[in-house]
Amino acid sequence: MSTDIEAPGTHADQHRAVRRAGPWLVAEKQLLFSLRFIKTTLAVTVLTPVFYIFSLGLGLGTVVDSAQPEGVGGVPYLLFVAPAMLATAAMMFAVEESTYPVMAGFRWNRGYWAAAATTLTPAQIALGAALATIIRVAAITTIYFLIITLVFNAVPNPATGWLMIPLTALGGTALGFPVMAFTATLKRDSGQFALIQRVVVMPLMLFSGTFFPLANLPLSVQWIGWLSPLWHTTELGRLLAYHQPMSGLMIAVHLACIIIPSAAGLLIAMRLFARRLTS
Numbered sequence: 102m103s104t105d106i107e108a109p110g111t112h113a114d115q116h117r118a119v120r121r122a123g124p125w126l127v128a129e130k131q132l133l134f135s136l137r138f139i140k141t142t143l144a145v146t147v148l149t150p151v152f153y154i155f156s157l158g159l160g161l162g163t164v165v166d167s168a169q170p171e172g173v174g175g176v177p178y179l180l181f182v183a184p185a186m187l188a189t190a191a192m193m194f195a196v197e198e199s200t201y202p203v204m205a206g207f208r209w210n211r212g213y214w215a216a217a218a219t220t221l222t223p224a225q226i227a228l229g230a231a232l233a234t235i236i237r238v239a240a241i242t243t244i245y246f247l248i249i250t251l252v253f254n255a256v257p258n259p260a261t262g263w264l265m266i267p268l269t270a271l272g273g274t275a276l277g278f279p280v281m282a283f284t285a286t287l288k289r290d291s292g293q294f295a296l297i298q299r300v301v302v303m304p305l306m307l308f309s310g311t312f313f314p315l316a317n318l319p320l321s322v323q324w325i326g327w328l329s330p331l332w333h334t335t336e337l338g339r340l341l342a343y344h345q346p347m348s349g350l351m352i353a354v355h356l357a358c359i360i361i362p363s364a365a366g367l368l369i370a371m372r373l374f375a376r377r378l379t380s
Contacts, residue, residue, distance in 0.1 A: 192306075257342070268337055333356075
């Protein structure tokens with residue numbers, strides 16, 4: 102007969118350990134689940150912007166550079182558009198990660214409800230979902246950064262250019278986290294996610310100084326870019342990639358316009374997760 106006796110407090114210690122690591126456990130589960138779709142993810146989120154680089158940076162870029170020897174913003178068109186494509190890839194993927202995977206956790210596989218039945222709090226579950234999003238976006242942008250740097254030679258200052266990886270990951274969450282908060286309010290997908298892509302993501306991609314300077318647009322639509330986290334991320338990316346001239350004040354403004362919506366979106370998402378999982 103065994104004489105082993107569990108030490109007093111061991112079970113409570115395990116509970117405390119789980120609660121401390123709670124967000125990371127949720128993120129780990131979500132990341133492992135996402136590996137099932139890694140091929141599709143890479144094809145959509147990496148190859149699509151790469152095709153844009155080929156067609157715009159090399160195709161249209163050749164025409165633009167021949168017509169404007171001084172380039173766009175003082176650099177060849179490929180260098181101008183590459184940071185924007187990196188920021189766009191991060192935004193698209195962050196929004197994708199903040200829609201269907203979050204809906205799955207609430208409705209389809211009900212993983213969030215299972216986690217809420219443990220010692221994890223709804224806030225930890227929301228943080229875990231956010232961590233999974235950031236990690237995956239950072240992984241995608243790292244791959245894309247290596248492609249535009251090593252294959253296209255589109256980052257002339259890699260010593261600072263690599264900072265575009267955390268920058269664009271953060272920039273992606275500036276739209277992704279508010280979308281996550283919105284997803285937490287939905288009982289079912291009735292086409293809302295496709296609508297977000299059509300009326301939010303695509304217009305931001307077109308009107309955020311992605312393919313041409315924002316100043317080239319009529320003043321009546323420039324406000325879209327001013328409000329767009331994508332434009333602020335892209336401008337900072339160009340600063341890091343090829344040292345686009347920028348004042349310290351504008352750097353602070355761009356950072357604030359990325360950090361504030363990201364933080365606000367996460368805080369709102371945490372409250373909505375709590376409301377949903379405790380109702």
